[in-house]
Amino acid sequence: MTKLCVFDFDSTLMDGETINEISAACGQKAAVSAITERAMAGELDFFEALTARVELLVGIPYPQVLSICHQLPLMPGAMETVRTLKQLGYKVVVFSGGFRQATAYFGEKLGVDAEFANILHHKDGFLTGKVGGEMMFNDSKGKMLQRLQQLLGISPEQTIAVGDGANDASMFPFAAKKVAFCAREILQKQANVVIQEKDLRLLLDYL
Structure with a gap:
């Protein structure tokens, strides 16, 4: 029987937040990081x-964005964990409220089966401050997980969901293993597996 493991990207597969790193390029890291933290803690609507x-990223050169996205640090154990899951028969998928500019690159590097994220809009070589995509809302990941399970014929009992922030909670009702990885308290309260150490290989102990 096919099994499924869905990972969040930022602060789960990647050690940090992509948007925070990009924002440093325009001197807005403090402002962006503060909003990120409140959103991940569930204090703000994710879309807003x-x-x-x-909007704070407007004007950053697009080649610079790609360079930043391709140099992000992976979480310790990410490569080994994905490889082991695939050897055990899991489909491994990434759901990210961040950006395909990063997830497409690292999805290929990690060897995941698919990745779903948002896209930073750019025009004439610069970011426009606009974003679109399939992971824009608080409940986007849960809805996408249901669609993926239906497409692949995979039940919640054969599903693992791994994340760190409030927007990952919508996946948990559809996964037997609900993993809070170095997560905010709001997600830990809804998890049945809590990992506090930055080493994704610890997930393998719960399979």
Whole structure:
């Protein structure tokens, strides 16, 4: 029987937040990081927080964005964990409220089966401050997980969901293993597996 493991990207597969790193390029890291933290803690609507942060990125050269996205630090154990899951028969998928500019690159590097994220809009070589995509809302990940399970014929009993922030909670009703990885308290309260150490290989102990 096919099994499924869905990972969040920022602060789960990647050690940090992509948007925070990009924002440093225009001197807005403090402002963006503050909004990110409130959104991940569930204090702000995810869509409103996302659009407000992306607006602060307007004017950054797009090649610079790609360079930043391709140099992000992976979480310790990410490569080994994905490889082991695939050897055990899992489909491994990334759901990110961040950006395909990062997830597409690292999805290929990690060897995941698919990745779903948002896209930073750019025009004439610069970010426009606009964003679109399939992971824009608080409940986007849960809805996408249901669609993926239906498409692949995978039940919640054969599903693992791994994340760190409030927007990952919508996946948990559809996964037997609900993993809070170095997560905010709001997600830990809804998890049945809590990992506090930055080492994704610890997930393998719960399979």
